[in-house]
Amino acid sequence: MRVIRAKSAGFCLGVSLAVKCLDREIEERGARLRTGAAGRGKGRLITLGPIIHNPLLMRSYAGAGVVCDGDPEELRPEDRVVIRAHGIPRDVEEKLRKSGAGLVDATCPKVKKAQLAIGEAKDGVLLLFGEKEHPEVRGLISYAGPRAFVFGTLDELRALVPEPGADYCLAAQTTQDREIFLKAGEYLRARLGGRLRVLDTICQATKARQSEVLGMRGKVGSLVVVGGFNSGNTRRLAEVARSAGIFALHVEQPSDFAQNDLQKIKAGGEPAGVSAGASTPAEQIDEICGFLESL
Numbered sequence: 001m002r003v004i005r006a007k008s009a010g011f012c013l014g015v016s017l018a019v020k021c022l023d024r025e026i027e028e029r030g031a032r033l034r035t036g037a038a039g040r041g042k043g044r045l046i047t048l049g050p051i052i053h054n055p056l057l058m059r060s061y062a063g064a065g066v067v068c069d070g071d072p073e074e075l076r077p078e079d080r081v082v083i084r085a086h087g088i089p090r091d092v093e094e095k096l097r098k099s100g101a102g103l104v105d106a107t108c109p110k111v112k113k114a115q116l117a118i119g120e121a122k123d124g125v126l127l128l129f130g131e132k133e134h135p136e137v138r139g140l141i142s143y144a145g146p147r148a149f150v151f152g153t154l155d156e157l158r159a160l161v162p163e164p165g166a167d168y169c170l171a172a173q174t175t176q177d178r179e180i181f182l183k184a185g186e187y188l189r190a191r192l193g194g195r196l197r198v199l200d201t202i203c204q205a206t207k208a209r210q211s212e213v214l215g216m217r218g219k220v221g222s223l224v225v226v227g228g229f230n231s232g233n234t235r236r237l238a239e240v241a242r243s244a245g246i247f248a249l250h251v252e253q254p255s256d257f258a259q260n261d262l263q264k265i266k267a268g269g270e271p272a273g274v275s276a277g278a279s280t281p282a283e284q285i286d287e288i289c290g291f292l293e294s295l
């Protein structure tokens, strides 16, 4: 069958930078271990959580000796820590610096910019559109003042009772749904007027992926979104497509397709669209495209 592959599918700038940083560290470490040189090779190489949300890539990093779940309390000066693209909370960064471990900051520049913008607006009440338990959200919140609320849906936002006279700041996790964020802004502006400040922290890479998926409406019979099941931005891409009436599936590998889904994809003879989250390697997208083309 014919496949239309989204141009924006796959690694964004922040993920590319983080992965290159970690690859460089692994390479340097390997060279030191091979030559028996002292230094970085002696301690562990740690990422304090998955460097990106992609289980296939994480398995290959585990094979290269990268420790994904290091505890910041137990770092040793000979360890080396790569801060992942999502960034980390301020208190964790402080512990990290105090530990004496080597530090490579691979926080995406756009996440860093969002952290600093939230830090500058900390006199007001922060309303952050995002997933409460997402590592990027935990990092962003740590830059806010004491009054900060995370909401994941418009209903959750509507349930919040505004404090009389307080100033508010609306921001979002960088990979959130832009349409919902715009609606949240409209809703709050109508209630708070000049007391609301909006920080447009949704990343251009997210906007481009979501717009391209929406642009496939009418051109494809179905959409396959490739990426980790634990990747929020990948899941959202499939949700954005579904909310636009596109039959969309989220898969990591060819074996994830159920037989009846494959029948639906082939029915009607229309091409299948393929997109992918910002943390999906090109090889993984190639594999799915090749599989669909062979149907």
Ligand code: SF4
Residues within 6 Å of the ligand: 012, 013, 014, 015, 085, 086, 108, 109, 110, 111, 174, 175, 203, 204, 205, 206, 278
């Ligand atoms: S989606 Fe945007 S903000 Fe998030 S890591 Fe990628 S480039 Fe950075």
